[in-house]
Amino acid sequence: MSLKTTFEQHPERRYIMFGGKGGLGKTTFSAATAYWLASQGKKVMVFSVDPQASLSDIFQKDIFGKGPVKIMENLWAQEIDADQHIKQYQGEIRQKILDMYGFDKVPDEIEQYIQAASAEPAMEESAIFDAVVDIVVEGNYDYYIYDLVPLGHALYYLSMAKVYDEWINKITHLREEMREYEEMVSRLKREKETEEDQILKELQYIRSRINASSRILTDKVQTAFFFVIIPEEMILIDTQKAAGLFAKFDVPLSGYVVNRVVPRELLQQQIPSYLRNRIQMQDKYLLQIDEMFGKQVSAWVPELERDVTGLSMIEKLAGIMYAK
Amino acid sequence: MPEEKKGFMQNLKEVIYGMAAHDMSRYAVRTRASMEHLFILITMGDMIGIPILPPYYSLRLLPYVVPQISTWKRRLLREKDISDAMF
Numbered sequence: 001m002s003l004k005t006t007f008e009q010h011p012e013r014r015y016i017m018f019g020g021k022g023g024l025g026k027t028t029f030s031a032a033t034a035y036w037l038a039s040q041g042k043k044v045m046v047f048s049v050d051p052q053a054s055l056s057d058i059f060q061k062d063i064f065g066k067g068p069v070k071i072m073e074n075l076w077a078q079e080i081d082a083d084q085h086i087k088q089y090q091g092e093i094r095q096k097i098l099d100m101y102g103f104d105k106v107p108d109e110i111e112q113y114i115q116a117a118s119a120e121p122a123m124e125e126s127a128i129f130d131a132v133v134d135i136v137v138e139g140n141y142d143y144y145i146y147d148l149v150p151l152g153h154a155l156y157y158l159s160m161a162k163v164y165d166e167w168i169n170k171i172t173h174l175r176e177e178m179r180e181y182e183e184m185v186s187r188l189k190r191e192k193e194t195e196e197d198q199i200l201k202e203l204q205y206i207r208s209r210i211n212a213s214s215r216i217l218t219d220k221v222q223t224a225f226f227f228v229i230i231p232e233e234m235i236l237i238d239t240q241k242a243a244g245l246f247a248k249f250d251v252p253l254s255g256y257v258v259n260r261v262v263p264r265e266l267l268q269q270q271i272p273s274y275l276r277n278r279i280q281m282q283d284k285y286l287l288q289i290d291e292m293f294g295k296q297v298s299a300w301v302p303e304l305e306r307d308v309t310g311l312s313m314i315e316k317l318a319g320i321m322y323a324k
Numbered sequence: 325m326p327e328e329k330k331g332f333m334q335n336l337k338e339v340i341y342g343m344a345a346h347d348m349s350r351y352a353v354r355t356r357a358s359m360e361h362l363f364i365l366i367t368m369g370d371m372i373g374i375p376i377l378p379p380y381y382s383l384r385l386l387p388y389v390v391p392q393i394s395t396w397k398r399r400l401l402r403e404k405d406i407s408d409a410m411f
Contacts, residue, residue, distance in 0.1 A: 089383070096387040110390055113371045117379035120370070126380030164381070171366055174359060181356040188341075188349040199363075199388045206381045 003298045004322045006224065006254060007037070013224040015136075015144050015216050018257070019246070020228035021238055022150035025259040025301075028308045028317065029228060030147040031058045035311070036318040037143050038075035046145040047078040047135055049128050055079050055147060060310050068135075072311065076141070080131045082124040089127065090114055122160075129160065133213045151242045159249065161214030168207045175200045217251060224254040226298065231261060231285035236292065255298035257321075258289060263302045364389050364396045372397065 007013070016033060018026040027048070034046035045068065048055050055077050056063050063069040065081025093114060094106050106114070117123065136144055179197055216223060225246070229239050243253065262279050289297065299321050308317050365374070367382045368389065389396075 089380075093383050093386055097390055100387050101390060107390070109371075109393060110386065113368065113386070114383065117370065117383055120379045123379055130380065168381075171363065174363055174366070178356055178359045178363065181352045181359065185349045185352045185356065188345040188352070199385055202384055202388065206384060 001255070001295065001298060002324050003033075003255075003257070004324060006298060007322075010224070012221055013254070014142065015146065015219065015223040017146040017148050017217075017223070017225045018228050019148045019225060019242075020151065021235060024228045024230055024235065025257075026150075026228050027054045027058055027147050028314075029226070029257060029259070029301075029321070030145050031055065031314050032308070032318040032321050034075055034077070034143075034145045035072075035314045036322045037145075038072065039318070041074065042142040043074050043076075043140070044143045044145065045076045045078065045135065045141040046147060047132070048080065048147040049132055050147065050149045051082055051124055051128065053079040053147065058309050058314065078135065080128050082127045082131075085127045085131050086118050086123060090118055125156065125160065129213060130209060133209050136216060137212055151238070155242070155245055155249075161210055161217065162249070164210045165207070165214065168203060168210065172200070172203045172207070175203060218249065220250075220252045223252050225251050226254055227256045228259055229256055229289065230259050231282040231289060233285060236285060236288060240292070253296075255296050256289070256293045257299045257301060258286070258297060259301045260303045261286065261300050360392060361396050361399055364392060365400070368393070372400065 001009075016030075018029045018033075020026055030046050034044045038044045046055065053064065056079060059071050059077055061069065061071065061077075063077055064079045065084050066079075068076040068078045071077050094111075097103065097106050097110065132146075175197065179200065185191075227239055227243060229235050239256075246253065262275070262282055264279070266275065267279060286300075301317070301321060304313075304317065306313070308314060367385050370379065371393070
């Protein structure tokens with residue numbers, strides 16, 4: 001099924017993701033899809049979950065850390081600045097400590113922990129993960145297009161949701177058990193009701209954030225996940241592996257988009273053998289792709305005469321991707 | 325008279341509480357405290373060098389455990405098992 005018919009037949013699929021190895025065209029396809037949907041009159045948000053995001057480059061506009069930036073009619077783009085997000089978050093935590101206990105400064109021991117925790121490698125991913133929830137939960141767009149991180153990271157991102165969820169379940173359970181003991185003490189001492197457990201409330205909040213995000217990633221109705229591939233052996237092998245892993249995490253796979261196909265019309269012209277060889281090589285893998293994925297291939301996208309940056313090139317690519 | 329009687333009842337209540345329930349509630353308070361420390365260990369483990377997942381959301385919980393942090397650290401270092409008492 002072509003990309004266009006997929007979108008037309010499934011208007012309920014609002015969360016669109018392009019995944020794949022690095023440098024194959026995830027950002028390009030995200031931008032082109034966003035452009036096409038916006039030109040169809042849909043309100044679209046395309047955002048990047050990659051710390052090394054390149055939406056700024058493709059739209060030729062600096063949007064890093066600037067919140068939702070309007071690119072054209074109906075189209076907004078956003079790049080999350082993880083550092084800024086973490087700094088702001090740390091500030092909120094400090095302020096909360098000061099307010100709760102009336103300190104004039106955060107105790108050294110605690111301050112050290114806040115800083116050490118923020119230096120951990122998982123922090124950046126988690127911060128982006130959390131920021132995405134903000135973007136998606138607000139929900140005033142018709143479509144959300146995730147410009148995903150390369151495969152390895154994306155899997156990490158997905159597994160993080162599961163790990164978080166289990167972690168939260170365990171500690172929520174512990175917390176509830178603690179509460180039972182607390183209640184028992186107050187019953188024995190015939191005291192009034194115990195205070196509400198703020199931590200339990202906080203845990204429930206965290207859980208709701210994580211669930212909101214992982215629910216979308218694995219939503220069979222509203223989410224469409226496309227793999228971007230190119231006709232080369234290594235990519236095909238890796239993608240097959242990754243597809244298996246994604247399936248394990250219940251990511252609903254909608255199709256494959258093949259990028260960088262050298263136009264076959266060139267064969268009718270006088271072309272150097274270098275190019276002829278490349279076409280032959282691609283032919284072999286295109287055949288393989290057809291055997292492997294068959295009808296799951298949603299689009300074959302040609303190698304263009306230049307790289308895709310700027311709205312006019314994006315428009316051209318969208319025209320090709322969504323021609324039929 | 326009723327005042328005196330109330331005092332007597334109050335005393336009786338306290339005696340009964342002391343005989344029947346005090347131990348239980350002391351035990352419950354202690355269990356509760358151990359659990360509190362276990363909880364801090366799970367959420368803030370990396371504070372003492374035990375990296376337990378995941379720091380981003382642990383920070384949200386940090387403000388609530390600030391007062392317990394120092395007793396928690398002290399207790400972890402002091403923790404003994406039964407063999408320490410035996411020998």
